[in-house]
Amino acid sequence: MKKIGVLTSGGDAPGMNAAIRAVTRKALYHNIEVYGIYYGYQGLMDGSIKKLELGSVGDIIQRGGTKLYSSRSEEFKTDEGQQKGIEQLKKLGIEGLVVIGGDGSFRGAKKLTEKGFPCIGVPGTIDNDIPGTDFTIGFDTALNTVIEAVDKIRDTATSHERTYVVEVMGRDAGDLALWAGVSAGAESVLIPEKTEDFDDIVERIKRGHERGKRHSIILVAEGVGSAVEYSEKIKKAMNMETRVTVLGHTQRGGSPTANDRVLASRLGAKAVDLLIEGKGGRMVGIQNNQVVDHDILEVLDAKRVPELSMYQLSKELSI
Template sequence: MEGSGEDAAGGSIAVRPQPVEALGKGEGSRVKRIGLLTSGGDAPGMNAAVRAVVRRALAAGCVAVGVQEGYAGLIEGWMEELDHRAVGDIIHRGGTILRTARSEAFRTPEGQERALEQLRRHAIDGLVAIGGDGTLRGALALHRRGFPVVGIPATIDNDLAGTDVTIGFDTAVNTVLEAINRVRDTATAHGRTFVIEVMGRHSGQIALMAGLAGGAESILVPEVPYDLDDVCARLLRGRQRGKRHSIIVVAEGAARGFEVAQAIEARTGLETRVTVLGHIQRGGTPSGRDRLVASILGAAAVEVLLQGQSGVMVGVRGDGWVATPIDQILATPRPLPEGWIQLAEVLAR
């Protein structure tokens, strides 16, 4: 059953996913050859999205064409047709079989025109772009030049409006949470304070969710001002109550873990160690939730193209999905859940 609705930013069309047997065959659609690419930072679940796009396209009687290495490969024409077998046994794999790269050339009008020439040369009628905000900006550029394109949000940062969650975020949070659990064991054994630095240059979503779920004493994120004196005071109060260890989670955009650790040792005298998780947050087997979200959105992107829409991103909303104009998404910041930093501090006492 289909329905329509509007998200907080307005202008979204909500459609409940239909069973496979109810999916259309694409009759009457001008889109017959669908290109797809992954761009920017990789995120667990990208392969599941690639698989869904390809198999939904094939089910509609379309041809699926994979673009290697993102917009860089689009400019160079690195494309090949993908069949069911090409995307078999990839739903559980991290990374992306299409590989990914950043392209400065595509940011220029000349680069975008070269990409359009390659799309015409390979007879591509529509494109699915899988990635984060940079990927969406590239998709919007093609849309504004008249080429049909739909975006799928895949970024561990979970920093895009227009969707409940982005592909890769759940896996990244669970990776950090596992690290917190392991660090807590050694922190308890040695009676130490540990600072765990996680990814998030502009968004503290990973730090907040993993820190809250992991019982961190303090969580430092770029969106919220913090005072290291308050952090240190909280640590000392915990020691006075008999706590043998403490965990501080820091998003890289808020501070550097080693700088925070040095400040803590200098102000409290507590032995402090640092763990920088880095790119392990991007890798690994995607979680069940990320696979499910990727599968829903991959199929939804094809549906949208077959319906003749362009310049939109598909995102999950409740048990359905929505299609929201990309320019609207890029203009809408995604704030952290209100009050969750304070909640984490209360629960860590």
């Protein structure tokens, strides 16, 4: 293999730049030319492709977001769009592709591999919702962003003796809310994977009041519902003042943590190794601190199971 491409797709995540850097420099170390594909699959179809050199990825390991930009493309979901992308790659003699992104990005990589173009998926998403890996690139940074915000919210919640309902990202996966809940000592955590009895939330707040506690933090993953709705329900059930904070896209930004930089570097380098070995249709990941790879189709068909023992732990520690 003499030429490979790299793109980022879907939602950005801190550490994507570190992965782009690792792919580029690992490939150049093996005398393989690297081409950056800008604006994800849409840019692939449009031919927004530029050759990357060592200096092209200098001073980006510490930057959030993605140097290659990102976008979503409905056209690429079609056979015509995928064929258009392959033709652009063939024009430049690119023989393999590294796709950094989440579930939707991996589905595109699978389609290209099925059409004879080898792709390797690198999991980059703050939701930590990809099977086959313990952690995804960006999760640790986003988690620390949430924890920092909740710590600050608790300061004002304590000062004004109020209940704050904090909404975090996680449409189908509650890892951000769950890990942040344990880390920041939230009184209740609501995640998509576990049904929470609203009466139990109210009972927890009441128990806190009975022992003299006048503030609470409730973390809600967006997939469960709106923080505004839960705030109104609590206000109505307890006749108390509540406040809402929706962290939104602040969770995607910021300089990646050391964990995310190292994870991105390890996974990006492994993706290049697999292409050198002539493999495609694989996804790289980290399990028990070991870099692994899986068939991308098996990953997409699998259902990721969250660490629900942590959910129980959060309830036990927030009595």
